[in-house]
Amino acid sequence: MNPTTTSLPELSRGTVLGFVPPQELEKELSVTLYERPGSYLENAIIRGITLISYSAIAAVLLIFIFIAKESLPVLLQQTDNSRSGLTMKPEDAVNKSPAELAVFLQLTESQVARLSPDVLQQLIVSRNEELKAGNSPDSKLNTTTWGMMFLPYQWEGYNMPVFIWQPIGNIEKYNVIPLIFGSLKITFIALLFAMPLSLMAATYVSQLARPETREVIKPFIELLAGVPSVVLGFLGLTGLSVLLGPLHIFDSHYTPLNALVAGMALALAVIPVIFTIAEDAITAVPVTHKRAALAIGATNWHATMRVVVPAAMPGIFAAVVLGFARAIGETMVVLLASGNAATLDLSIFQSARTLTATIAAELNEAAQDSAHYHILFFIGTMLFFITFLGNILADIILQRLKSRLEGSTAAEAHRLAEQAETQLGSSVV
Amino acid sequence: MFPIQSVAAKAVVLLLVTATGLAAQDQNVTIKGSDTMLVMNQQLAQEYMKEFPGTNIQVSGGGSGVGIAALRDNTTDIAAASRLIKPKEVQDFLVNVGSEPSRFSAALDGIAIFVNTGNPIQELTIDQLGKIFHGDYTNWNQLGGPDEEIDVYSRENTSGTYSYVKDEVLKGADYTTRAQTLPGTAAVYDAVSKDPKGIGYGGIGYNKGVKLVSIKSDPSSPSWLPTEENVESQVYPLSRSLNYYLNPRTTNQQAMKFIQWVASPAGQDVVVKSGYFGLPKVVAKADEKTTAPDSTSAPPPPPARPVAANPSQTSTKPTSGETASSPATAPAVIAPTALMPDPQLEPPAPPPLSLSEREARVLVREEAVALREAKVAEREEKLEAELAFLKTTKSK
Numbered sequence: 045m046n047p048t049t050t051s052l053p054e055l056s057r058g059t060v061l062g063f064v065p066p067q068e069l070e071k072e073l074s075v076t077l078y079e080r081p082g083s084y085l086e087n088a089i090i091r092g093i094t095l096i097s098y099s100a101i102a103a104v105l106l107i108f109i110f111i112a113k114e115s116l117p118v119l120l121q122q123t124d125n126s127r128s129g130l131t132m133k134p135e136d137a138v139n140k141s142p143a144e145l146a147v148f149l150q151l152t153e154s155q156v157a158r159l160s161p162d163v164l165q166q167l168i169v170s171r172n173e174e175l176k177a178g179n180s181p182d183s184k185l186n187t188t189t190w191g192m193m194f195l196p197y198q199w200e201g202y203n204m205p206v207f208i209w210q211p212i213g214n215i216e217k218y219n220v221i222p223l224i225f226g227s228l229k230i231t232f233i234a235l236l237f238a239m240p241l242s243l244m245a246a247t248y249v250s251q252l253a254r255p256e257t258r259e260v261i262k263p264f265i266e267l268l269a270g271v272p273s274v275v276l277g278f279l280g281l282t283g284l285s286v287l288l289g290p291l292h293i294f295d296s297h298y299t300p301l302n303a304l305v306a307g308m309a310l311a312l313a314v315i316p317v318i319f320t321i322a323e324d325a326i327t328a329v330p331v332t333h334k335r336a337a338l339a340i341g342a343t344n345w346h347a348t349m350r351v352v353v354p355a356a357m358p359g360i361f362a363a364v365v366l367g368f369a370r371a372i373g374e375t376m377v378v379l380l381a382s383g384n385a386a387t388l389d390l391s392i393f394q395s396a397r398t399l400t401a402t403i404a405a406e407l408n409e410a411a412q413d414s415a416h417y418h419i420l421f422f423i424g425t426m427l428f429f430i431t432f433l434g435n436i437l438a439d440i441i442l443q444r445l446k447s448r449l450e451g452s453t454a455a456e457a458h459r460l461a462e463q464a465e466t467q468l469g470s471s472v473v
Numbered sequence: 474m475f476p477i478q479s480v481a482a483k484a485v486v487l488l489l490v491t492a493t494g495l496a497a498q499d500q501n502v503t504i505k506g507s508d509t510m511l512v513m514n515q516q517l518a519q520e521y522m523k524e525f526p527g528t529n530i531q532v533s534g535g536g537s538g539v540g541i542a543a544l545r546d547n548t549t550d551i552a553a554a555s556r557l558i559k560p561k562e563v564q565d566f567l568v569n570v571g572s573e574p575s576r577f578s579a580a581l582d583g584i585a586i587f588v589n590t591g592n593p594i595q596e597l598t599i600d601q602l603g604k605i606f607h608g609d610y611t612n613w614n615q616l617g618g619p620d621e622e623i624d625v626y627s628r629e630n631t632s633g634t635y636s637y638v639k640d641e642v643l644k645g646a647d648y649t650t651r652a653q654t655l656p657g658t659a660a661v662y663d664a665v666s667k668d669p670k671g672i673g674y675g676g677i678g679y680n681k682g683v684k685l686v687s688i689k690s691d692p693s694s695p696s697w698l699p700t701e702e703n704v705e706s707q708v709y710p711l712s713r714s715l716n717y718y719l720n721p722r723t724t725n726q727q728a729m730k731f732i733q734w735v736a737s738p739a740g741q742d743v744v745v746k747s748g749y750f751g752l753p754k755v756v757a758k759a760d761e762k763t764t765a766p767d768s769t770s771a772p773p774p775p776p777a778r779p780v781a782a783n784p785s786q787t788s789t790k791p792t793s794g795e796t797a798s799s800p801a802t803a804p805a806v807i808a809p810t811a812l813m814p815d816p817q818l819e820p821p822a823p824p825p826l827s828l829s830e831r832e833a834r835v836l837v838r839e840e841a842v843a844l845r846e847a848k849v850a851e852r853e854e855k856l857e858a859e860l861a862f863l864k865t866t867k868s869k
Binding site: 139149151155157159160163166167170171173174180199201206208210211212215219222281282286296297299300301330378379383384385386389394395397406408409410411412414436 | 535536538539542559560561562564565567568571572573607622624629630631635638645646647648650651652653654655656660664667668785866
């Protein structure tokens with residue numbers, strides 16, 4: 045008699061949780077499971093799918109390499125937009141060596157060699173015009189250094205050091221602090237709205253609602269995920285900003301398009317993300333947990349809040365982290381609804397400019413290989429790292445929470461509870 | 474018999490395909506660039522296609538810089554730009570293409586400064602405006618208005634209008650960090666029409682639902698509204714020209730024809746209908762100095778037109794004092810169909826080359842060699858085909 049066939053029914057009681065990996069089955073039953081080898085085609089398909097899955101890693105790497113490559117001049121501090129006021133005479137096109145010309149025109153020597161003296165003269169004229177220092181002492185500064193990008197500076201015409209992002213103009217000001225601040229401010233507001241709403245909805249739909257109600261509510265919330273973000277942004281721009289207008293009594297600086305409007309519109313984009321994952325996590329908590337709680341006299345509310353939701357905490361946490369990533373990466377909503385003023389104002393009734401909106405608005409106008417262009421890619425790299433670090437951090441915390449909640453003792457208790465339940469069930473029958 | 478027919482058929486099909494392809498290519502013109510000019514360009518294209526059936530003009534926006542970048546990449550025939558080309562972009566062109574794109578004025582635009590209809594402010598000086606946009610004035614009562622905070626609305630910094638106001642009004646200073654930047658001229662008009670405390674700027678073509686403010690250069694001078702007359706005569710301090718840049722590599726006759734048509738009375742009618750102002754009929758103060766040779770064909774110039782002493786954009790362009798003496802090289806009166814780069818904004822250039830001449834200049838050596846090689850290859854291919862054909866007929 046084959047031992048597997050006899051012991052499988054025994055086991056089926058314990059597989060309420062779902063799929064048990066074959067390795068564990070083998071260990072538990074101390075047998076070797078026989079797996080029918082797949083056909084050649086099947087194996088080929090499996091191999092193909094595996095390859096495609098791995099290509100996701102390659103895609104992420106390639107994207108990162110692309111962004112990092114474009115931001116390299118900033119990362120290595122090779123960009124220099126200071127204007128010395130030093131110019132070159134157009135006649136020098138023939139006198140100077142290609143090397144000198146290349147340095148002056150910011151080209152490579154091979155490029156210079158290719159150009160005719162006529163074109164070179166025109167280039168020198170144009171470059172002179174570009175290098176013509178204004179009467180401001182700031183024009184002699186290189187505004188793309190780390191210090192200029194992250195620390196305040198007292199520009200001409202200001203009476204104290206300030207953080208300013210104004211990349212177009214005589215003096216290009218590239219301080220990214222207001223943008224980081226704006227991104228965090230709007231993300232924080234969005235999560236402030238989205239987190240409680242979506243988590244409450246998830247708990248309700250998963251545990252408290254009657255099945256008919258659930259069937260109505262769930263698809264509707266998930267439908268929100270399908271609304272294009274540009275529509276949500278427009279909603280913020282035309283709807284929310286008018287609706288929230290009366291709030292101006294709280295702030296004399298109130299602007300109709302502000303971080304609150306953008307945050308609320310953004311919350312609409314974030315809610316379905318958090319809701320879907322959190323709802324899955326809560327539903328995945330074994331129903332035995334809840335039944336056990338109910339059996340010892342807990343109310344539905346108690347069982348949900350004290351047993352089910354805590355057990356689903358890792359999943360809920362993952363949902364919030366993904367919501368954060370969505371919020372900080374969202375572009376269209378903030379571009380339309382936030383007012384895009386790069387301020388460092390703490391008030392939620394002031395507009396804010398985010399990292400993503402800045403890239404979206406400015407990248408297509410930034411001349412290729414200009415300092416502005418490289419700095420926008422540098423912002424992209426920063427965004428990449430913010431989400432990357434967020435995800436890694438979340439993963440670490442998730443693993444800890446998981447091991448604490450589903451540690452060996454908990455699993456043991458779970459097994460015992462299940463055994464008791466099945467025995468109880470069979471004795472009643 | 475059969476192979477001959479098939480070859481003949483092939484040849485005919487090939488001929489047809491190339492002929493229609495060439496024809497279609499020639500009838501297609503793409504215009505890309507300034508969002509300010511987008512509506513005007515669309516209307517111009519529509520009217521042009523109505524007048525010349527079979528032509529196809531594709532218009533898209535994205536911003537002046539986007540248009541110029543597309544021109545450099547050879548993906549558009551004409552770039553629309555509400556500002557002048559920047560030195561960096563010129564260098565880009567010189568390095569990659571070998572020549573600068575030529576500029577043609579299509580229309581004049583007044584940058585309107587506007588407030589909410591409920592705002593009692595009537596007129597402002599450039600200096601006051603600069604202080605508002607810089608954030609020195611934060612309350613309307615500092616300007617004689619009600620005791621309310623000023624909400625400054627601005628365009629995205631990629632906009633040509635943004636740069637224009639930064640140069641001409643702010644004199645290079647920064648916008649206040651509290652200025653809200655909106656993604657389009659229409660959005661600025663809309664926001665100010667809803668916000669009683671708001672002030673904004675934008676092309677006059679979108680004027681709707683707001684109150685325009687009269688502008689004066691200094692406190693003692695008279696103030697001007699951006700009306701057609703004031704902009705065309707350039708007494709309005711904030712006026713600029715809207716430009717087309719023609720791709721120096723294009724061999725598309727239709728693109729040039731379109732630009733010429735825009736400068737013609739028919740085209741200028743559409744320009745005016747779309748809310749912008751036509752090009753001035755009097756190009757320079759030539760009335761007393763020289764009599765234009767072709768003034769008889771043109772409508773007589775209005776008698777006393779104030780002439781701008783300082784076309785604002787000249788400051789951003791190197792002019793070698795030639796602007797004043799432009800009548801010497803440029804005819805004083807634009808004949809209705811004649812077309813020339815705006816002499817007030819650019820040193821007078823020799824009259825536009827004919828397209829064949831232009832083409833001949835653009836063709837650099839490599840291109841010529843490549844063309845020749847392609848032709849040789851084509852001939853060889855033809856010979857081979859013939860040979861193969863002869864072989865098959867022989868074997869039969």
